[in-house]
Amino acid sequence: MSNATLKVNGKEYRLSFSPHxxxxxxxxxxxxxxxxxEGCGIGICGSCTVLVDGRxxxxxxxxxxxxxxHDITTVxxxxxxxxxxxxxxxxxxxxxxxxxxxxxxxxxSTVALLANHTNPSAEEIREYLSGNLCRCxxxxxxxxxxxxxxxxxx
Amino acid sequence: xxxxxxxxxxxARVTGTVPYTANLKLPQMLYAKVLRSWLPHARIVHIDxxxxxxxxxxxxxxxxxxxxxxxxxxTFYGVQHKDQPIVATDRVRYxxxxxxIIAAESTDIAEAALHEIEVEYKELPAVYDEIQAMQxxxxxxxxxxxxxCFRHARLRHGDIEVGFAAADEIIEExxxxxxxxxxxxEPHVTAAQWQDGKLTIWSATQAPSxxxxxxxxxxxxxxxxxxxxVAPLGGGYGGKGHIRxxxxxxxxxxxxxxxxxxxxxxxAETFVTVNKHAAAIHIKSGVKRDGTLTxxxxxxxxxxxxxxxxxxxxxxxxxxxxxxxxxxPAVQVDSYGVYTNLPPAAAFRGAMxxxxxWAYESHSDSIAHRLGIEPLAFRLQNLLVDGDAFATxxxxxxxxFVECLEAVASGIGWNTPLQKNSGVLKRGRxxxxxxxxxxxxxxxxxxxxxxxDGQVTLFTSTVEMGQGAHTALAQxxxxxxxxxxxxxxxxxxxxxxxxxxxxxxxxxSTFMMGNAxxxxxxxxKQKLIEAAVPLLEHPPEELSVRNGVxxxxxxxxxxxxxxxxLRRNQLTSVDALGEFQTRVAGLDPETGQGVSTPHWHQxxxxxxxxxxxxxxxxxxxxxxxxxxAGRVVNPELARLQNDGNVIYGIxxxxxxxxxxxxxxxxxxxxxxxxxxxxxxxxxxxxxxxLEGESGEFHGIGEMTLPPVAPAIANAIFDALGIRIYDLxxxxxxVLRALQNE
Ligand code: FES
Ligand code: FES
Numbered sequence: 019m020s021n022a023t024l025k026v027n028g029k030e031y032r033l034s035f036s037p038h039x040x041x042x043x044x045x046x047x048x049x050x051x052x053x054x055x056e057g058c059g060i061g062i063c064g065s066c067t068v069l070v071d072g073r074x075x076x077x078x079x080x081x082x083x084x085x086x087x088h089d090i091t092t093v094x095x096x097x098x099x100x101x102x103x104x105x106x107x108x109x110x111x112x113x114x115x116x117x118x119x120x121x122x123x124x125x126x127s128t129v130a131l132l133a134n135h136t137n138p139s140a141e142e143i144r145e146y147l148s149g150n151l152c153r154c155x156x157x158x159x160x161x162x163x164x165x166x167x168x169x170x171x172x
Numbered sequence: 173x174x175x176x177x178x179x180x181x182x183x184a185r186v187t188g189t190v191p192y193t194a195n196l197k198l199p200q201m202l203y204a205k206v207l208r209s210w211l212p213h214a215r216i217v218h219i220d221x222x223x224x225x226x227x228x229x230x231x232x233x234x235x236x237x238x239x240x241x242x243x244x245x246x247t248f249y250g251v252q253h254k255d256q257p258i259v260a261t262d263r264v265r266y267x268x269x270x271x272x273i274i275a276a277e278s279t280d281i282a283e284a285a286l287h288e289i290e291v292e293y294k295e296l297p298a299v300y301d302e303i304q305a306m307q308x309x310x311x312x313x314x315x316x317x318x319x320x321c322f323r324h325a326r327l328r329h330g331d332i333e334v335g336f337a338a339a340d341e342i343i344e345e346x347x348x349x350x351x352x353x354x355x356x357x358e359p360h361v362t363a364a365q366w367q368d369g370k371l372t373i374w375s376a377t378q379a380p381s382x383x384x385x386x387x388x389x390x391x392x393x394x395x396x397x398x399x400x401x402v403a404p405l406g407g408g409y410g411g412k413g414h415i416r417x418x419x420x421x422x423x424x425x426x427x428x429x430x431x432x433x434x435x436x437x438x439x440a441e442t443f444v445t446v447n448k449h450a451a452a453i454h455i456k457s458g459v460k461r462d463g464t465l466t467x468x469x470x471x472x473x474x475x476x477x478x479x480x481x482x483x484x485x486x487x488x489x490x491x492x493x494x495x496x497x498x499x500x501p502a503v504q505v506d507s508y509g510v511y512t513n514l515p516p517a518a519a520f521r522g523a524m525x526x527x528x529x530w531a532y533e534s535h536s537d538s539i540a541h542r543l544g545i546e547p548l549a550f551r552l553q554n555l556l557v558d559g560d561a562f563a564t565x566x567x568x569x570x571x572x573f574v575e576c577l578e579a580v581a582s583g584i585g586w587n588t589p590l591q592k593n594s595g596v597l598k599r600g601r602x603x604x605x606x607x608x609x610x611x612x613x614x615x616x617x618x619x620x621x622x623x624x625d626g627q628v629t630l631f632t633s634t635v636e637m638g639q640g641a642h643t644a645l646a647q648x649x650x651x652x653x654x655x656x657x658x659x660x661x662x663x664x665x666x667x668x669x670x671x672x673x674x675x676x677x678x679x680x681s682t683f684m685m686g687n688a689x690x691x692x693x694x695x696x697k698q699k700l701i702e703a704a705v706p707l708l709e710h711p712p713e714e715l716s717v718r719n720g721v722x723x724x725x726x727x728x729x730x731x732x733x734x735x736x737x738l739r740r741n742q743l744t745s746v747d748a749l750g751e752f753q754t755r756v757a758g759l760d761p762e763t764g765q766g767v768s769t770p771h772w773h774q775x776x777x778x779x780x781x782x783x784x785x786x787x788x789x790x791x792x793x794x795x796x797x798x799x800x801a802g803r804v805v806n807p808e809l810a811r812l813q814n815d816g817n818v819i820y821g822i823x824x825x826x827x828x829x830x831x832x833x834x835x836x837x838x839x840x841x842x843x844x845x846x847x848x849x850x851x852x853x854x855x856x857x858x859x860x861x862l863e864g865e866s867g868e869f870h871g872i873g874e875m876t877l878p879p880v881a882p883a884i885a886n887a888i889f890d891a892l893g894i895r896i897y898d899l900x901x902x903x904x905x906v907l908r909a910l911q912n913e
Pocket of ligand 1: 060061066067077
């Protein structure tokens with residue numbers, strides 16, 4: 019067992035888990051943060067996306083011990099009290115999901131995108147989100163949701 | 173009433189709190205892992221589980237030796253043929269078949285224990301191809317079916333010889349549609365608990381009522397002793413359409429006796445659990461020089477895998493869905509369901525229609541090309557219209573193939589000039605139309621309950637799997653009751669409190685459950701009117717329910733709110749049950765003549781593609797789809813279904829194939845098995861949902877999917893003059909076809 023302190027959504031958790039556990043496993047099983055989900059387990063689908071120091075990471079590929087000392091944000095950490103994050107709001111307004119399994123991953127990738135580019139073009143959005151898969155095929159509405167947050171929207 | 177209401181649980185969907193079964197954690201819960209066969213066909217000589225059982229943390233190991241004991245489950249199940257063991261008995265029939273299942277304190281322990289089970293096999297010859305499996309010398313999977321054919325569905329309409337003799341041209345082709353995987357992002361997951369002779373099952377399934385029924389039968393229990401609960405699914409697409417993990421997890425829970433146990437499949441395991449039917453389709457048509465069809469003969473072999481599962485019924489549906497929506501005086505179809513040493517196959521969104529449409533709509537363009545007729549004109553000349561008889565002999569009603577096709581053709585600008593050639597990039601256009609039957613005999617039941625605080629709760633066994641069914645059904649209930657949607661709650665499947673529903677399959681829910689709800693609402697309104705009679709002092713026939721009040725129809729100012737009516741009658745709630753059933757005459761097993769479906773699903777698609785002739789890469793520049801929706805409940809959710817279908821359909825059209833190497837899947841992961849991502853989606857994607865005068869709901873969960881592959885293939889033919897017969901249309905296939913030119 020390894021002991022580590024993880025800082026998730028601004029809170030520190032002292033945890034003990036076996037060293038081979040992924041960050042995804044620890045978030046879901048130890049902390050009950052189920053917004054990150056395993057879709058593929060090999061870094062392809064993006065449904066396990068979390069932010070580590072503001073950068074998108076596939077939490078299925080990161081060992082939990084590697085995350086110690088970093089700032090981890092999951093979808094549960096986006097809303098401010100009861101007020102949804104503007105990306106969450108946009109996904110609702112534009113019907114950007116169906117089953118919703120992929121949605122937290124898309125939302126966190128969008129948060130990271132907008133943190134670095136305030137006005138991405140449609141092409142940049144498609145490119146940036148190409149590491150997130152949506153089997154229900156909600157892509158056109160996801161694009162609209164993200165475009166609505168881009169300053170370049172005309 | 174069509175209104176784009178947001179999904180009822182939208183906030184949960186964007187905050188990550190939807191209670192998927194994958195998230196389920198129960199007190200004292202154990203974790204399961206499955207030991208699977210590594211051989212495609214073998215006798216099991218010996219299994220030794222003793223070392224695994226002694227490992228600390230292992231609670232139970234279940235093998236076939238545990239089955240058929242007094243008080244426990246019997247061995248075999250199957251919706252139509254009881255050919256599938258809960259875990260393998262003396263024989264394994266595909267790589268990945270469950271041989272043993274372990275319950276342990278953690279997944280890691282269960283996983284480690286798998287390696288401690290010893291299985292001795294004696295390998296048998298295997299067969300994988302659906303046509304070879306029916307050859308006389310092929311290895312036999314199930315003794316009862318010496319030719320490996322578990323169902324042969326036949327349709328005989330008109331005189332086929334006369335039809336072909338009357339033709340000026342005969343066009344004969346062979347198409348192939350391979351195995352694909354549903355890839356629900358939430359994998360298959362089931363938990364079960366056995367306590368005091370009763371089972372509780374939590375499962376990501378589209379068919380709670382069916383699971384209850386099959387499990388009760390397997391354990392020889394009354395249905396009430398089996399409780400099935402279904403949370404919203406992270407995708408279904410048919411992959412969770414019938415009984416799946418439940419027998420094996422329930423049997424393990426029975427052996428554990430007390431603590432709940434949960435099995436979550438890995439991505440690789442989902443690929444050996446259920447797939448789309450591969451199909452080999454031979455299609456031959458006779459046609460007059462003026463474009464009139466005279467005869468069509470279709471022979472399909474469906475690869476059912478090692479167990480029949482739901483395939484016997486589906487092979488019959490596939491027979492109907494392989495002909496095409498055309499007026500043809502003589503039709504003959506032979507639809508064979510075949511056992512092979514591959515994982516079982518089941519419905520896959522656009523079920524048994526995608527394969528047939530791939531063949532008959534590619535074939536339509538081949539015919540049109542042979543005759544020198546423009547492809548849209550050829551279709552319009554032959555499409556079925558209201559009042560025509562289909563090849564089953566049944567008269568068609570509410571038929572809109574022409575409108576669907578015209579809508580998509582005008583959407584992409586079919587008649588505007590196309591700049592075909594610009595150096596290495598070549599452009600073309602194609603279109604396709606499809607016809608799909610729905611479940612002939614099915615039943616939906618529901619309960620509507622009005623509380624004295626004005627909330628209305630719909631209890632329904634319809635599964636919410638992302639299609640927005642609960643939202644659309646709440647809208648239907650609200651409208652039928654004359655209350656705002658905001659007062660609606662929906663309680664999803666739990667067999668302990670909700671009534672029967674056949675399943676959430678075949679795009680049936682809006683139609684079937686929607687009508688059950690309307691019936692329940694009518695009854696509930698009657699009850700409210702009766703309760704209002706003494707208050708309003710008017711007879712019931714002079715009262716009506718609207719906008720949350722019961723009023724005197726002629727003097728609407730004389731009214732009581734629904735909550736007032738309850739309070740003044742000292743009622744805390746009032747409820748009503750609703751039911752809707754479809755029963756059709758069915759088809760003659762020898763001739764396929766009769767009535768096959770309560771109504772027809774109809775859809776079309778058209779696209780413009782650009783092919784890079786140096787790489788073979790196909791880009792879809794624009795795509796229009798149309799579905800006949802009858803009556804649209806929620807336009808935004810309807811559009812999500814139509815567009816989602818097209819995107820889902822791009823997978824098997826251009827990218828997806830489960831590749832087998834001697835029965836072993838070579839690409840059971842999302843790195844080697846690619847599903848559509850942002851770069852694969854046409855920038856210009858549009859859809860229309862057509863409405864009809866009858867106002868009858870038609871499901872739209874699949875209608876725009878089957879046309880995708882043939883529309884693309886037809887566009888490629890238009891651009892390059894090459895015909896692709898095998899899906900998926902990879903860059904490599906296009907390039908090879910170009911080189912063979
Ligand atoms: S589960 Fe991590 S990327 Fe798919
Ligand atoms: S909404 Fe279902 S996978 Fe994206």
